[in-house]
Amino acid sequence: MLDDFFVRALVAGVGVALVASPLGCFIVWRRLAYFGDTLSHAALFGVALALLLESNITITVFGVSVFIAVALMFLQKRATLSADSLLGLLAHSALALGLVTLAFMTWVRVDLMGFLFGDVLSASVNDITVIYVGGAFVISVMVFIWRPLFAATVNRELAEAEGVNPDRDDVVFMLLMAGVIAMAMKIVGVLLITALLIIPAAAARRFATGPEQMAVLAALIGSASVFAGLFGSLEWDTPSGPSIVVAALLFFIVSISPLAALITQNRPSPIVDGG
Amino acid sequence: MDVERGQIVTLIGPNGSGKSTTAKMALGLVAPDEGNVNLRDRLCVGYVPQKVSVDWTLPLTVSRFMALTGRIPVRQIDEALGVTGVSHLRNAEVRTLSGGEFQRAMLARAVARKPDLLVLDEPVQGVDFNGEILIYELIKSIRDDLGCGVLLISHDLHVVMAATDQVVCLNGHVCCSGPPIDVASSDAYRELFGTRATPTLAVYEHSHDHAHLPDGRVRHADGTITDHCHPGDGHHHTPETPQKFGATDA
Numbered sequence: 046m047l048d049d050f051f052v053r054a055l056v057a058g059v060g061v062a063l064v065a066s067p068l069g070c071f072i073v074w075r076r077l078a079y080f081g082d083t084l085s086h087a088a089l090f091g092v093a094l095a096l097l098l099e100s101n102i103t104i105t106v107f108g109v110s111v112f113i114a115v116a117l118m119f120l121q122k123r124a125t126l127s128a129d130s131l132l133g134l135l136a137h138s139a140l141a142l143g144l145v146t147l148a149f150m151t152w153v154r155v156d157l158m159g160f161l162f163g164d165v166l167s168a169s170v171n172d173i174t175v176i177y178v179g180g181a182f183v184i185s186v187m188v189f190i191w192r193p194l195f196a197a198t199v200n201r202e203l204a205e206a207e208g209v210n211p212d213r214d215d216v217v218f219m220l221l222m223a224g225v226i227a228m229a230m231k232i233v234g235v236l237l238i239t240a241l242l243i244i245p246a247a248a249a250r251r252f253a254t255g256p257e258q259m260a261v262l263a264a265l266i267g268s269a270s271v272f273a274g275l276f277g278s279l280e281w282d283t284p285s286g287p288s289i290v291v292a293a294l295l296f297f298i299v300s301i302s303p304l305a306a307l308i309t310q311n312r313p314s315p316i317v318d319g320g
Numbered sequence: 321m322d323v324e325r326g327q328i329v330t331l332i333g334p335n336g337s338g339k340s341t342t343a344k345m346a347l348g349l350v351a352p353d354e355g356n357v358n359l360r361d362r363l364c365v366g367y368v369p370q371k372v373s374v375d376w377t378l379p380l381t382v383s384r385f386m387a388l389t390g391r392i393p394v395r396q397i398d399e400a401l402g403v404t405g406v407s408h409l410r411n412a413e414v415r416t417l418s419g420g421e422f423q424r425a426m427l428a429r430a431v432a433r434k435p436d437l438l439v440l441d442e443p444v445q446g447v448d449f450n451g452e453i454l455i456y457e458l459i460k461s462i463r464d465d466l467g468c469g470v471l472l473i474s475h476d477l478h479v480v481m482a483a484t485d486q487v488v489c490l491n492g493h494v495c496c497s498g499p500p501i502d503v504a505s506s507d508a509y510r511e512l513f514g515t516r517a518t519p520t521l522a523v524y525e526h527s528h529d530h531a532h533l534p535d536g537r538v539r540h541a542d543g544t545i546t547d548h549c550h551p552g553d554g555h556h557h558t559p560e561t562p563q564k565f566g567a568t569d570a
Contacts, residue, residue, distance in 0.1 A: 073377050196388045199374060206347040206367040207389040207433070253379040254413070 057168035061232045062267030064180035067187045067260040069246035074198050083136040085226050085238035087113040089143035103227045110223035163234035163286030190214050233286040244293040248300040266296050323469040330480045331473045333490035339473045366430030370441040380414045386429045400432035419446035440472045456481045456520045482522040500524045
């Protein structure tokens with residue numbers, strides 16, 4: 046079954062969508078979209094570094110993302126720049142550094158577009174293994190830190206007073222995000238990873254009544270976007286990564302349309318059982 | 321200062337006087353610069369912070385909000401919501417609640433944990449006068465049911481909950497402390513508060529032996545001015561206040 050490149054692309058894409066959805070929810074809840082953008086832009090620098098050092102791309106990208114995240118946490122405490130300026134500075138500097146480094150390496154021939162916009166159609170069985178083994182690990186850690194991480198998202202002090210250690214969970218979450226970015230880069234490329242993380246979560250918000258429900262819905266919408274995007278790209282010969290993002294966008298538009306309001310209104314209303 | 325089991329301690333003081341910081345020290349969120357906090361072993365705290373805002377991106381119903389930091393049996397959730405009178409809001413989204421409903425939901429989630437110590441940071445903030453009376457009555461009945469200690473921060477400098485055992489007035493340090501005055505027997509207060517409120521509210525009469533100057537210095541009763549104010553520095557006539565926060569068993 047995995048002999049066909051299109052089936053491999055579907056399996057890899059759905060895998061990434063499933064892993065990305067719970068993290069995407071937290072990115073939406075904690076307003077970390079630009080933080081995610083910075084980490085994913087830095088991934089291109091990771092790619093350049095991996096080619097230069099002839100090391101494993103996924104692991105190098107993960108390392109660079111972690112480094113940028115740590116640098117960001119450090120600079121936010123020290124620097125006088127506001128957080129969004131700092132993120133913009135790091136995001137685009139890392140992207141530019143990656144492009145310049147690639148240009149210097151005249152001996153390697155790289156498909157730059159593949160890294161910027163993804164190359165899911167070339168996903169190998171090896172890529173799929175990395176996505177599903179790494180993804181299973183990410184999901185199990187997420188399940189483990191889910192409740193405390195969500196509690197700290199609602200109110201940090203309340204969570205801390207009730208025995209949660211938000212600092213530890215923040216670091217774990219950041220590491221998971223770096224991991225997912227390293228995995229998702231192949232599917233949608235460094236410029237579109239944040240879209241794959243946040244759009245399904247944003248589309249799921251309208252229909253969700255609880256955080257867990259929102260993560261599951263986001264996973265479904267993300268997977269559906271992969272299917273719709275890949276079949277669309279096959280049909281109209283459009284680039285696969287951007288097509289997946291466009292499909293996700295369509296789901297989001299449906300979610301904010303009056304059509305969705307009809308669905309949410311028909312849901313059984315809360316039971317009134319009196320005081 | 322001490323908070324004992326079954327005791328209600330009310331903190332009052334001007335803005336920036338350290339009321340919330342004191343509460344956070346008792347919760348272990350802030351480490352004290354001086355002195356120390358002694359908490360009973362395996363103390364379970366219920367906390368109602370001053371400001372909790374839940375924005376639209378967070379899908380959160382009241383019952384999920386109750387189980388924020390740990391699973392709580394359904395029966396216990398229903399019981400707590402019943403006690404605070406918001407059972408009908410069990411499946412409502414938190415962001416749609418009114419100020420009074422939200423404070424009751426916050427109290428319910430603190431109660432559901434069956435705490436030994438309840439820390440309430442301005443629980444009647446944004447609640448109208450009638451709502452304030454109802455919430456104070458509720459806090460008293462929670463204390464009576466659970467027998468927990470209550471550390472309550474009041475937004476009012478003079479009017480406190482009648483069930484308060486000890487009022488502590490803060491302004492960077494303990495300015496004065498003592499029990500509130502019972503106003504239920506006073507006709508003048510009954511006229512002011514109304515017959516419903518009089519048994520619930522009480523007045524606290526301050527007895528300061530020093531004044532805080534606008535530049536942060538302190539003028540003492542004997543006319544001397546110092547940069548800081550310490551209970552044991554010879555300027556005060558009251559016995560030294562022990563610098564101890566926390567909850568101990570009665």
